[in-house]
Structure formats: structure tokens, C-alpha cells
Amino acid sequence: MAERLTDRILAENADPFAAMVNHRFVRDIEADRLPAAVFDRYLLIEGAFVETAIAIFGYAVAKATDMGDRRKLIGSLDALANEQMPYFEAAFARRGIAPDPALQADPKVAAFREGMLAIARDGDFGGIVTSMFAAEWMYWTWCSAVASAPMSDPMVRDWIEMHAAPGFAAQAHWLRDRLDALGETMTPAERDAAVRTFGHVQRLEIDFHEAAYPPAAISAA
Numbered sequence: 001m002a003e004r005l006t007d008r009i010l011a012e013n014a015d016p017f018a019a020m021v022n023h024r025f026v027r028d029i030e031a032d033r034l035p036a037a038v039f040d041r042y043l044l045i046e047g048a049f050v051e052t053a054i055a056i057f058g059y060a061v062a063k064a065t066d067m068g069d070r071r072k073l074i075g076s077l078d079a080l081a082n083e084q085m086p087y088f089e090a091a092f093a094r095r096g097i098a099p100d101p102a103l104q105a106d107p108k109v110a111a112f113r114e115g116m117l118a119i120a121r122d123g124d125f126g127g128i129v130t131s132m133f134a135a136e137w138m139y140w141t142w143c144s145a146v147a148s149a150p151m152s153d154p155m156v157r158d159w160i161e162m163h164a165a166p167g168f169a170a171q172a173h174w175l176r177d178r179l180d181a182l183g184e185t186m187t188p189a190e191r192d193a194a195v196r197t198f199g200h201v202q203r204l205e206i207d208f209h210e211a212a213y214p215p216a217a218i219s220a221a
């Protein structure tokens with residue numbers, strides 16, 4: 001039997017994937033020492049990313065040719081707009097934080113937003129599934145790995161539990177299975193491109209999570 005495309009993708013991107021799932025953001029959550037100010041910044045950039053994800057899934061619905069894919073993606077869109085967005089609206093109110101345009105303009109945050117959007121806008125359906133697989137498989141991997149650690153901030157705990165939960169695991173596995181099926185009819189060049197896209201997304205994710213840390217103050221001393 002031919003090699004599954006996602007087995008190859010994960011094997012050839014083992015380094016950037018490991019770098020992301022071992023990011024200091026992950027390590028700080030696992031050790032229950034993530035500064036509240038970092039999680040506040042994270043929620044602000046992450047909430048904005050959910051809006052970007054709505055646009056990405058919109059492109060995917062438009063570019064899909066299979067009605068089963070379209071139904072699944074429309075379900076994800078509904079969850080993003082009607083479950084995820086309210087989570088952020090409530091989180092901002094509870095923590096007394098508000099969207100900050102300067103933070104969204106941070107080059108690392110902008111690179112992630114624009115890079116993910118470019119794949120969806122300029123790429124084909126397989127490219128979009130690859131980028132969503134990259135983002136969701138990575139989240140499911142690290143969140144399920146740290147889910148048993150004690151977390152003092154209930155909002156951090158909720159966030160991790162959401163991405164270790166069976167529903168999110170099922171969505172990540174759906175993307176993996178869908179990409180393997182698409183891979184069977186891809187040309188070798190398209191499969192190579194999928195391998196590169198996955199690595200590109202991990203690198204964008206690493207910078208995105210770095211941007212949650214406030215820049216170090218420059219000491220005059």
C-alpha cells in the first residue's frame with residue numbers, strides 16, 4: 001500500500017512540528033507558570049485569528065467540490081461564529097481586555113494572519129485542508145499532551161480542554177483522513193507542495209505564539 005501523505009508530511013516536518021509543540025508557550029502552560037499578561041495577549045491575537053479562520057473556511061466551502069466536505073466545513077463555520085467567538089467575547093469581558101490594533105499589527109501576528117489567508121485565497125482545496133490539518137493537528141497534539149497538568153487559571157484550563165476534547169480530536173482526524181484521501185490523486189509536485197505547506201504553517205505558528213510574549217523592555221542602564 002502506498003504511503004499515507006500525512007505520514008510523510010509528519011515525518012519530513014518532524015523538526016518544526018517538535019519546535020512548535022515544545023514552544024515556551026506550551027512549556028509555560030504545562031508548568032503552570034504562564035504569566036497572565038501573556039495569556040491576555042494570546043487571547044487577543046487568538047480571538048482575531050478565529051475571525052481569520054472564518055474567512056479561511058469560507059474559501060474552503062467555495063473551493064470544495066464534494067457535498068460531504070461542504071456540510072462538514074459549514075458545521076465548523078457555525079461553531080467558529082457561534083461557539084468560539086462568544087468564548088472570546090466573554091473572555092475579554094471577564095479579563096477586562098479589549099482588542100488592540102497595535103498588537104494585531106505586530107509583524108509576527110500579521111505574518112501568521114496574512115500567510116494563512118494567502119494559502120486559502122491563492123491555493124486549492126487540498127492546500128487549505130493541508131494548512132488546517134497543520135494548525136489543528138498541532139493543537140490537538142500539544143493540548144492533549146498537557147491536559148493532565150494542573151492549571152491555576154480556569155480560562156487556560158478551559159482552552160486546553162477544548163482542544164483535547166473528543167470533538168476537536170475528531171475534527172483533527174477528519175482533516176488528516178481527508179488529506180490522505182486527497183493525496184491519493186495528487187501529482188508528486190502537489191504532494192511535495194503539501195509537505196512544504198505543513199512546515200510553513202508550523203513556522204508561522206511558532207512566531208505567532210512568540211508574539212504572545214510582550215517584547216522585553218529595553219533597559220537604559
Ligand SMILES: Cc1ncc(C[n+]2csc(CCO)c2C)c(N)n1
Nearest residue numbers: 046049053076080135136139205208
Ligand atoms: C494560532 C492557532 N493555531 C491553531 C489553532 C487550532 N485551531 C483550533 S480551531 C481552528 C480553526 C477552526 O477549526 C484551529 C486552526 C488555534 N486555535 N490557534
